[in-house]
Amino acid sequence: MNGSRALHLAAWLLFCVFCSAAVAKKESCETCRQLVDRFHKGLEDTRKKNFGGGNTAWEEKTLSKYESSEIRLVEIIENLCDSTDFECNHMVEEHEEQIEKWWFKMKKKYPDLLKWFCIETIKVCCPPGTYGPDCLACLGGSERPCHNNGFCTGDGTRIGDGSCQCKAEYTGQFCLECADGYYSSERNDTHSTCTACNQACQTCNGPSNEDCKECKNGWLKDGGKCVDLNECASEESPCKDNQYCLNTEGSFLCKGCDKSCISCSGEGPENCKDCATGYVLLDGICIDVDECDASENICVRENETCLNTAGSYKCICSEGFEDKDGNCVKVMETEGEMGTSESDINILETAHEDL
Numbered sequence: 001m002n003g004s005r006a007l008h009l010a011a012w013l014l015f016c017v018f019c020s021a022a023v024a025k026k027e028s029c030e031t032c033r034q035l036v037d038r039f040h041k042g043l044e045d046t047r048k049k050n051f052g053g054g055n056t057a058w059e060e061k062t063l064s065k066y067e068s069s070e071i072r073l074v075e076i077i078e079n080l081c082d083s084t085d086f087e088c089n090h091m092v093e094e095h096e097e098q099i100e101k102w103w104f105k106m107k108k109k110y111p112d113l114l115k116w117f118c119i120e121t122i123k124v125c126c127p128p129g130t131y132g133p134d135c136l137a138c139l140g141g142s143e144r145p146c147h148n149n150g151f152c153t154g155d156g157t158r159i160g161d162g163s164c165q166c167k168a169e170y171t172g173q174f175c176l177e178c179a180d181g182y183y184s185s186e187r188n189d190t191h192s193t194c195t196a197c198n199q200a201c202q203t204c205n206g207p208s209n210e211d212c213k214e215c216k217n218g219w220l221k222d223g224g225k226c227v228d229l230n231e232c233a234s235e236e237s238p239c240k241d242n243q244y245c246l247n248t249e250g251s252f253l254c255k256g257c258d259k260s261c262i263s264c265s266g267e268g269p270e271n272c273k274d275c276a277t278g279y280v281l282l283d284g285i286c287i288d289v290d291e292c293d294a295s296e297n298i299c300v301r302e303n304e305t306c307l308n309t310a311g312s313y314k315c316i317c318s319e320g321f322e323d324k325d326g327n328c329v330k331v332m333e334t335e336g337e338m339g340t341s342e343s344d345i346n347i348l349e350t351a352h353e354d355l
């Protein structure tokens with residue numbers, strides 16, 4: 001037994017006293033497959049190891065000796081598992097003798113290690129298309145489990161019940177029937193192909209919108225076809241007051257009106273039905289009212305200016321003034337980094353006197 005592996009194993013055993021046997025079983029096949037993959041990688045990595053690739057008779061002879069040597073096997077086994085992989089280390093630990101047996105005695109006759117080791121010897125996996133303790137054929141047969149239209153539960157492992165989990169297009173115990181939204185485009189006793197219905201159909205018998213059995217939501221039967229229902233044409237708009245309705249194939253969208261409208265029939269200020277406050281209708285367009293243009297001054301504080309904005313206005317201090325406690329006062333020059341100069345102090349004092 002390899003010393004470091006033994007140590008890891010001991011640590012894991014302490015850690016994993018309550019490891020569930022049921023869970024371990026599924027992982028066993030997975031573990032075994034990974035282990036075999038690593039074995040093949042190890043074979044690859046040790047191929048012609050320590051040899052320059054020359055062809056001298058001595059090298060040929062030594063190489064062929066190394067090829068099937070215990071040294072090489074030990075090197076491969078050394079790298080079969082990550083040190084933290086309990087399941088893998090445990091499996092190698094438990095079955096090291098069988099691996100050695102295969103290496104020295106069986107590999108000529110049974111070159112497929114996965115088959116010999118995982119399936120037939122330690123019996124943690126099954127051949128493809130079979131499942132469960134006795135490796136029974138999946139539903140639909142082991143050649144084409146679930147008729148190639150689904151996944152066989154437990155396929156290739158010693159667990160599961162061989163039942164089918166069908167792909168989205170298929171349904172039924174054997175994945176031969178078509179699911180809703182698909183129709184049978186090819187069918188005989190052993191093969192079934194289902195294809196998506198036309199976008200207008202919920203269920204169908206064929207590819208076009210004339211083949212719908214039921215229309216999908218957002219579509220209506222009209223003369224034997226399912227056609228798009230224009231949700232926006234209904235008397236009561238399905239959208240909010242400040243939105244307009246946009247019909248789409250099979251559905252509709254609600255989009256926000258331009259900010260100049262309260263209500264609208266489309267995009268932009270030219271499609272307003274009613275103008276928002278701060279806007280007036282002019283030549284069919286809601287345009288901004290310039291509140292600052294009114295005959296009466298609406299900004300009444302001293303040294304204050306009116307600023308028109310979209311839909312409203314603002315009263316701001318005139319250039320050179322700033323708001324201080326609700327009054328517009330002359331802007332004081334801020335202290336420079338070099339310190340306060342005498343002229344700065346003068347301005348500060350004048351401004352103060354003004355107040």
Ligand SMILES: *[C@@H]1O[C@H](CO)[C@@H](O)[C@H](O)[C@H]1NC(C)=O
Pocket residue numbers: 186187188189190191
């Ligand atoms: C069923 O169809 C598949 C593909 O369409 C075909 O390969 C197969 O031979 C058919 N089987 C029978 C029994 O007709």
Ligand SMILES: *[C@@H]1O[C@H](CO)[C@@H](O)[C@H](O)[C@H]1NC(C)=O
Pocket residue numbers: 302303330
């Ligand atoms: C605004 O400030 C100036 C001083 O900068 C002052 O002369 C004027 O009276 C103030 N008021 C108005 C309404 O301009």
